[in-house]
Amino acid sequence: MSYKREIPVMLGTIIIVILLVNYVIEVSFLQNIENELTSWATIIASFALGQGFFNILTITYKRIKREPNVVNNLPKYTMILVVAFLTVIGLAGTANSPLYEFWYVTLQFPVHQTLNGLKIFFLASAAYRAMRVTSIDSALLVASMMVVAISATPLGEMIWPGSTAISSWILDFPGSGAERAIILTAGIGIIIFGARVLLWKERRVYGG
């Protein structure tokens, strides 16, 4: 028996059982343990975050040392500078400080919105491939998409008066039916996966 592996697995199982039992039957004693465990989870997650941060800096430093060419390392130097700069800002003020807000509003937000807008081109590209009629299934998909697309446009009802009713039917019945089926089976999948972890049948989750 390897204690390095078995002890974390046992700890994980005990914690899962406590949380599960407390979810099903509310006991004040178990509730206290759950609250304590939740606080510990936050503390451990904070340490993991810190560990990850130092890990990234260490790896970047090692890469820079290995590659003497400054030009090749420019992105890495830039990354360290940006990280150091934002760390100083974060330590000096908070997320609500005017300096942080300035960088957020003038740099991060516009870049984020640009990429969000870029999504429409990828959507068009993906839709073009999906809308190629190669079988009966794809023909049905294209027909449904056309109806929904027409009804969703501002002039849709003028172009085709019945499109909104057909579109609503597609979305409310076949659409939501399929969506519910996917959500329901995903829920069952999560339950089974959780049970496998609980019964030690998913040892890779613990690094085994």
Next chain:
Amino acid sequence: MLLTLACIYISSLMTKRKIPYKIRDIGALDSVDDAIARCAEMGRPVLVSLGKRAVRHQDSVAAVPILSYIATKCAEVGSELITCTCQPEWQPLAETIVEEGFRVAGVQEAYNPDMVRFISPMGYAYVTGMLGIVNREKVGTTFMLGGYGGELLILSEGTGLLDSMVLSINGVYSQVYSIIISADYTTIGEEGYAASAYLGTEEQRINLFASDVLKIVSIAACVVGIILTNLGVI
């Protein structure tokens, strides 16, 4: 939960007594080995994206065993592996899993910490960084594990446009339409959570039979519920 445990127990008994059973094929999971072997033949790296969700999220937990499997397979066939993380707390965990995979394959010396790269905790910055890696390093196959939001389409479609095969193995149902139209192979709903068992040993695979039984029971319960509701009993 008791029903789930009972189903799993019965399926375990079936394995011990060697009772034959049938599990439907899942195309996305059947093609994992082929995709990795293809990359090894072409001399192109395999890229694994761990998604933007935190480690404690269900999609992230489900990604751990799949990453372990992919790392072991890549080590076995000698394919270069790049793993990208979006959350800093993923970094030490992903390094451990990949290193463990190489150790299991018996080539621990081939493991390099550079294989696990942190990109950014922001979703759009993450996918942009990933697309840069796919373009620069001519990635052969991209595995999309873990949880995603709206940025999934950019990653999936963009990676495909850069001549990389895209395999989406996750249970993200809110973006399922994006995955289906842009990825080469995809799992839908519970298939993503079943992946580790499907790719595992015979003893683990039988758990999928338990999952199927549970689905049948759930469908039956839904049908009975519909009938009773329409009859005005409940």
